[in-house]
Amino acid sequence: MPLIMVGTVVLTLGVWMVVPLEEIAHYIIYAGSVLVLLAALFLVIYGWRKLIAERLAEQGIENATFRQKLAALLHDPLRFGSLWQMVYMNFVTTFIGIFMAIRLDKLIRTWDMREERVILTGHWHILSAIIATILLFYYADMAGLKGKARQGFGWLVIIASNVAFFGATLYETKRIYVTETAQQKLVDWALFLTDAGLALVVVGLALVMLWRLFDLFKKDGRWATEAAEPDPREVTA
Numbered sequence: 194m195p196l197i198m199v200g201t202v203v204l205t206l207g208v209w210m211v212v213p214l215e216e217i218a219h220y221i222i223y224a225g226s227v228l229v230l231l232a233a234l235f236l237v238i239y240g241w242r243k244l245i246a247e248r249l250a251e252q253g254i255e256n257a258t259f260r261q262k263l264a265a266l267l268h269d270p271l272r273f274g275s276l277w278q279m280v281y282m283n284f285v286t287t288f289i290g291i292f293m294a295i296r297l298d299k300l301i302r303t304w305d306m307r308e309e310r311v312i313l314t315g316h317w318h319i320l321s322a323i324i325a326t327i328l329l330f331y332y333a334d335m336a337g338l339k340g341k342a343r344q345g346f347g348w349l350v351i352i353a354s355n356v357a358f359f360g361a362t363l364y365e366t367k368r369i370y371v372t373e374t375a376q377q378k379l380v381d382w383a384l385f386l387t388d389a390g391l392a393l394v395v396v397g398l399a400l401v402m403l404w405r406l407f408d409l410f411k412k413d414g415r416w417a418t419e420a421a422e423p424d425p426r427e428v429t430a
Contacts, residue, residue, distance in 0.1 A: 200228030219294045230287065233279050240276045241266055270347025271338070275330040277351065278323050285358045286320045289366065308368050315365030319358050326354045326394070333401055337415050349397045357390025
């Protein structure tokens with residue numbers, strides 16, 4: 194938490210300095226990013242170790258093999274996915290953003306202005322969508338999604354969103370790999386991966402919303418159970 198707080202302050206200062214002090218602003222942003230990324234790394238390590246330990250304890254396994262630990266890590270896609278998305282985020286946003294900042298004048302600014310707009314727009318849309326999937330994992334967990342539905346929804350969102358973000362990253366950085374005259378095949382595949390992946394994520398979200406809607410009309414459904422629970426604000430010590 195201290196790394197997150199200090200890193201956020203440093204990052205904010207760096208962002209504010211982009212216009213008046215462009216020469217040094219990105220170095221300040223790099224420093225803040227290192228602190229935030231370290232905090233995220235510690236969170237992922239802690240979260241995955243806890244997930245593995247709890248599953249192995251549930252199975253009664255004391256001296257687990259690597260395969261058993263891996264199976265324990267992956268047994269719950271909602272809890273695993275919320276942290277995995279933080280790792281995957283580095284490959285489709287963080288590293289791309291650092292590369293853009295380093296090569297801004299030598300490479301990015303030499304492209305057509307439309308290409309610069311594409312990479313800037315895609316960068317922030319991927320970031321916001323990854324955050325949305327993390328929140329979606331938390332919601333599905335809190336809503337009580339269990340069994341095969343939990344497994345299916347979790348892995349659908351992880352795989353489909355990762356494919357979509359890979360496609361979007363490929364599209365936004367396409368000028369690095371191909372010229373404008375030779376780009377069409379790459380563009381077609383990148384957009385297909387992006388559209389197909391996002392469509393599957395939306396389908397998964399729709400199924401969860403339908404599940405919650407149908408549950409509303411069940412006499413002993415989760416809506417009824419949640420309504421009967423006491424309000425934490427009214428519970429006294």
